[in-house]
Amino acid sequence: MGFKKLINSKKIVTLLSMFLLLGTNMLMAQDVATAQGTSTATSPDSADKSGMWTSVGYYFLLFLVAGVCIVILGKILKVYDLTQKMQGKKGINWNNIMGFVCIIFLIAGLYGAVWSLTEQGSMTLPEAASVHGVDTDNMFTVTAILTLIVFFITQILLFGFAFVYRGSDKRKAYYLPHNNTIEKIWTIIPAAVLTVLVVFGFFTWQKIENSTEVKGDLNIDVTGHQFAWELRYPGKDGVLGSLDYKLTNANNKLGINFKDPKSLDDLQADTLVIPVNKSIRLNIHAQDVIHSVYMPHFRLQQNAVPGLPTFFKFIPTITTAEMRVRTDNPKFEYLLYCNKICGGIHYNMQKVVRVVTAEEYQDWIAKQRPYLTDKLRTELKLAANKSTSAPQAAANRLALNN
Ligand SMILES: [Cu+2]
Numbered sequence: 294m295g296f297k298k299l300i301n302s303k304k305i306v307t308l309l310s311m312f313l314l315l316g317t318n319m320l321m322a323q324d325v326a327t328a329q330g331t332s333t334a335t336s337p338d339s340a341d342k343s344g345m346w347t348s349v350g351y352y353f354l355l356f357l358v359a360g361v362c363i364v365i366l367g368k369i370l371k372v373y374d375l376t377q378k379m380q381g382k383k384g385i386n387w388n389n390i391m392g393f394v395c396i397i398f399l400i401a402g403l404y405g406a407v408w409s410l411t412e413q414g415s416m417t418l419p420e421a422a423s424v425h426g427v428d429t430d431n432m433f434t435v436t437a438i439l440t441l442i443v444f445f446i447t448q449i450l451l452f453g454f455a456f457v458y459r460g461s462d463k464r465k466a467y468y469l470p471h472n473n474t475i476e477k478i479w480t481i482i483p484a485a486v487l488t489v490l491v492v493f494g495f496f497t498w499q500k501i502e503n504s505t506e507v508k509g510d511l512n513i514d515v516t517g518h519q520f521a522w523e524l525r526y527p528g529k530d531g532v533l534g535s536l537d538y539k540l541t542n543a544n545n546k547l548g549i550n551f552k553d554p555k556s557l558d559d560l561q562a563d564t565l566v567i568p569v570n571k572s573i574r575l576n577i578h579a580q581d582v583i584h585s586v587y588m589p590h591f592r593l594q595q596n597a598v599p600g601l602p603t604f605f606k607f608i609p610t611i612t613t614a615e616m617r618v619r620t621d622n623p624k625f626e627y628l629l630y631c632n633k634i635c636g637g638i639h640y641n642m643q644k645v646v647r648v649v650t651a652e653e654y655q656d657w658i659a660k661q662r663p664y665l666t667d668k669l670r671t672e673l674k675l676a677a678n679k680s681t682s683a684p685q686a687a688a689n690r691l692a693l694n695n
Contacts, residue, residue: 388461399449402448425500511567514578517580526560534555559665579599582633
């Protein structure tokens with residue numbers, strides 16, 4: 294077979310796509326194996342990945358061998374079938390073979406689905422660390438259970454029917470061109486179930502977005518730009534000052550309007566530290582392209598759109614320290630990611646989120662620097678800041694009584 298013919302061969306293309314599918318699954322499986330293997334190691338970063346590739350190669354070869362065996366078996370059966378027919382005997386009953394292949398496929402597929410649910414299902418996020426996150430998770434669980442029931446029933450019926458009613462000389466296929474009752478059943482039931490799910494989702498989303506119990510006691514500005522997040526906390530007055538994008542420059546990267554007295558004490562921070570069980574309002578801004586504030590542990594995501602400030606109110610319920618115990622991972626950190634592929638260094642838009650007690654929060658906020666630096670004061674011809682860091686810290690403390 295020439296190379297061109299080989300490339301055009303449908304069989305080869307099918308085999309290649311099967312290898313690709315299997316390869317992805319194997320890589321995932323290897324990742325699990327590597328993660329499990331290194332979970333007890335002192336440093337997961339130093340894990341030797343060569344073992345992983347050896348095993349991928351091993352499974353790949355195993356699959357190739359299995360494939361070749363099946364092809365050989367098929368050829369043998371074909372030859373046997375032809376010789377039987379040449380001798381005037383009844384050949385192989387391919388309908389039976391196809392029926393049994395369907396049953397094997399069903400059993401292997403169901404086993405694979407259950408394996409994937411139990412093995413990979415345990416790799417999902419830990420419990421929701423926010424009040425609304427519990428509602429989101431409940432919705433997810435209900436949807437997953439309903440779709441799984443439908444999945445198992447339809448797959449069993451599909452392959453079960455193909456097996457039970459496989460081609461046979463003893464019976465004739467029943468010709469069913471149209472049946473209104475069946476059409477009604479398979480239109481009305483899914484429509485009703487989907488309506489319930491959509492309405493359920495709609496009310497959950499309404500509850501999250503218009504939640505009255507989340508007052509937004511602590512306002513924090515989160516501004517995305519290529520490729521970082523900037524944070525702004527209110528100072529002693531507890532209120533964030535206004536912004537004006539036209540004021541943005543190298544010294545005033547957020548474009549804070551310092552003519553607004555509320556801006557003078559606004560603080561900058563490197564880590565998003567939030568007090569537990571307090572209502573938090575994130576005011577979300579973007580300076581260049583669309584970014585997205587994504588905090589998966591809190592089941593929180595909101596786009597950051599240039600020129601269109603958005604916000605998200607939530608109540609964190611589990612401190613970082615508590616989550617470290619619950620996940621049995623002393624290095625656990627909540628993270629704030631960018632969930633829009635916003636450019637080449639998008640992956641770098643990551644910030645640590647730390648949920649702390651009210652006291653720890655007070656101690657932390659007291660140490661944060663104001664946005665209004667001496668350099669900016671000179672530039673803006675504002676009176677010099679005479680206070681030392683200690684009184685500044687004391688002043689910050691006063692503000693955060695929420
Ligand atoms: Cu981004």
